[in-house]
Amino acid sequence: MLREIQIPRVAKIASLAVLLLVGSTVYGQNSEKPAATPAKKPEAAAKEQTVKPSQSDVFRKFFITGELRAANAVQISVPRIRSSFASVVTYLAPEGSQVKQGERLVEFDSSTLTSQRSEYERRLDESKLTIEKTKADLEAQRCDLLNAVAQAEANLKVAGLYAKTPAELLAANTFQKYQLDLERAQLALTKAKEQLDNFDKSRPTQMALVEINRAQAEIDLKKIEGDVALLFIAAPQDGIVIYGDNWASNRKIQVGDNIFPGMPVVELPDLSSMQVIGLVYDTELSLLSKGMRCTFSLDAAPGPTYQGVILSLTSVASRKGFASQQKVFRAVIQPDKVDPTAMKPGMTARVMFGIKLADKATTIPREYLGLDSEGRYYVLKKTGKPEAARQIVEVGAFGDALVEIRAGLSSNDSLMPVQKVWEE
Numbered sequence: 001m002l003r004e005i006q007i008p009r010v011a012k013i014a015s016l017a018v019l020l021l022v023g024s025t026v027y028g029q030n031s032e033k034p035a036a037t038p039a040k041k042p043e044a045a046a047k048e049q050t051v052k053p054s055q056s057d058v059f060r061k062f063f064i065t066g067e068l069r070a071a072n073a074v075q076i077s078v079p080r081i082r083s084s085f086a087s088v089v090t091y092l093a094p095e096g097s098q099v100k101q102g103e104r105l106v107e108f109d110s111s112t113l114t115s116q117r118s119e120y121e122r123r124l125d126e127s128k129l130t131i132e133k134t135k136a137d138l139e140a141q142r143c144d145l146l147n148a149v150a151q152a153e154a155n156l157k158v159a160g161l162y163a164k165t166p167a168e169l170l171a172a173n174t175f176q177k178y179q180l181d182l183e184r185a186q187l188a189l190t191k192a193k194e195q196l197d198n199f200d201k202s203r204p205t206q207m208a209l210v211e212i213n214r215a216q217a218e219i220d221l222k223k224i225e226g227d228v229a230l231l232f233i234a235a236p237q238d239g240i241v242i243y244g245d246n247w248a249s250n251r252k253i254q255v256g257d258n259i260f261p262g263m264p265v266v267e268l269p270d271l272s273s274m275q276v277i278g279l280v281y282d283t284e285l286s287l288l289s290k291g292m293r294c295t296f297s298l299d300a301a302p303g304p305t306y307q308g309v310i311l312s313l314t315s316v317a318s319r320k321g322f323a324s325q326q327k328v329f330r331a332v333i334q335p336d337k338v339d340p341t342a343m344k345p346g347m348t349a350r351v352m353f354g355i356k357l358a359d360k361a362t363t364i365p366r367e368y369l370g371l372d373s374e375g376r377y378y379v380l381k382k383t384g385k386p387e388a389a390r391q392i393v394e395v396g397a398f399g400d401a402l403v404e405i406r407a408g409l410s411s412n413d414s415l416m417p418v419q420k421v422w423e424e
Contacts, residue, residue: 050414058358058399066278068347070269079230080261099235108231120221127214134210145196152189159185239268271340276333296351308335357397361404370418382414
C-alpha cells in the first residue's frame with residue numbers, strides 16, 4: 001500500500017521538473033536579442049566616397065589673441081615731485097567702479113612732504129621776523145646818523161663863532177686854533193651828511209636782501225604745497241576705474257606699492273572708443289595688412305561676434321609684457337560697432353582672419369590627399385580594378401578644407417579618401 005502511494009508522488013515530481021526545464025528554455029529563446037547586421041568595413045565605406053577635382057578658392061583661417069583697450073582715455077600717472085624719487089600709494093578707488101568728476105580717485109603718502117612743509121613754514125616765519133628786525137635796526141642807524149649830522153652842525157656853529165673873533169684880540173696861536181676847529185667842524189659835517197646819504201642809498205639794498213630770503217621761503221612753501229596737492233588726485237572726468245600694471249611685480253597696482261614718477265596708476269577710458277590690441281607673432285605678420293577685415297569674440301561674453309578692420313600694424317616688435325622676454329607685433333583693430341555695455345577694457349578677445357591663398361584653383365578636400373614615407377603627396381584614383389591607383393601630385397596652397405593641386409590630376413579623375421590623411 002505504501003509503495004503504491006510513493007510511485008504517483010515520484011511521477012509528479014518528475015513531470016514538474018520537465019515543465020520547469022521546458023519553460024526556462026522557452027524564456028531564454030524569447031529573451032535573446034536578434035543578431036546585429038554586420039557593419040561594413042571602413043575600407044569598403046571609404047571606397048564608396050569619391051570626389052572629383054573642382055575649381056575653387058582656397059581659404060585659410062587663423063587666430064590671434066588681443067585685449068580690449070580704449071583709444072581715448074585719461075591716464076593718471078605718479079606725479080613728479082621734487083622731494084621724493086618714489087611715491088607710496090595710500091588710496092585707490094575700487095577697480096571697475098564708476099566715478100564722477102571731482103570724486104576721490106588716487107592718493108599717495110604725503111607724510112614726508114607734510115614735515116617738510118612745517119619746516120618751510122618755520123623758515124618763512126623766521127624770514128618775516130628778520131625783516132621786521134632789520135627795519136628796526138636800519139631805522140635806529142638812521143636816527144644815529146641824523147643825530148651825528150645835527151651834532152656836526154652844532155659844532156660848526158660854535159666853531160664859526162670862535163673863528164669870527166678878530167685876530168688882534170687873540171693870541172696868534174689861539175686864532176689859528178679857532179680857524180682849524182672851524183675847518184674840522186666843516187669836514188665833520190660833510191662826513192656826517194655823506195654817511196647819512198650813503199645809508200639812505202644802501203638801505204633799500206639791505207632790505208632787499210632780507211626780502212629775498214622771505215620770497216625764497218614763500219616759493220619753497222608754495223612748491224611743497226603744490227607737491228602735496230599733486231598727491232591727492234580727483235577724477236578729471238566721469239569714467240570706469242582701470243588700474244595700471246606694476247611692472248616690477250608683474251601684477252596690477254595696489255595700495256602700498258612704491259612706484260616711480262611717470263608710471264600709469266589709473267586710467268579712465270572712454271568706453272565709446274574701444275579697440276582691440278592684437279598680439280601678432282613674426283610668423284603671422286606677413287599675413288596681415290592695414291584695412292584687412294576680421295571677426296572677433298570676447299572670452300568674457302561668449303556667443304556674440306563682432307566685425308572689425310585693422311587700423312594699423314606696428315613695424316617694430318616689443319615685449320609682450322614687462323616681465324616677458326617674448327616680443328610681438330601689435331595690430332590695432334577698430335570694431336565696426338562698439339557695444340559699451342559688453343566691451344570693457346582688459347577683456348580678452350579672440351580675433352579670426354580669413355585669407356584667400358589661391359583664386360579659382362584646382363582643389364580637392366584635404367582628406368583626399370596623402371603623404372608617403374618619402375615625403376611626396378599623392379591621391380588615390382578610382383580605376384576599373386578593385387584596387388585604387390596611387391598618383392603623385394604637386395600641391396600648392398593648403399586651406400582649412402581644400403588643397404590646391406597644381407599638377408598630376410585632371411578634372412575627370414575620381415578620387416577616394418586615403419587611409420592616412422596628411423596633416424599640416
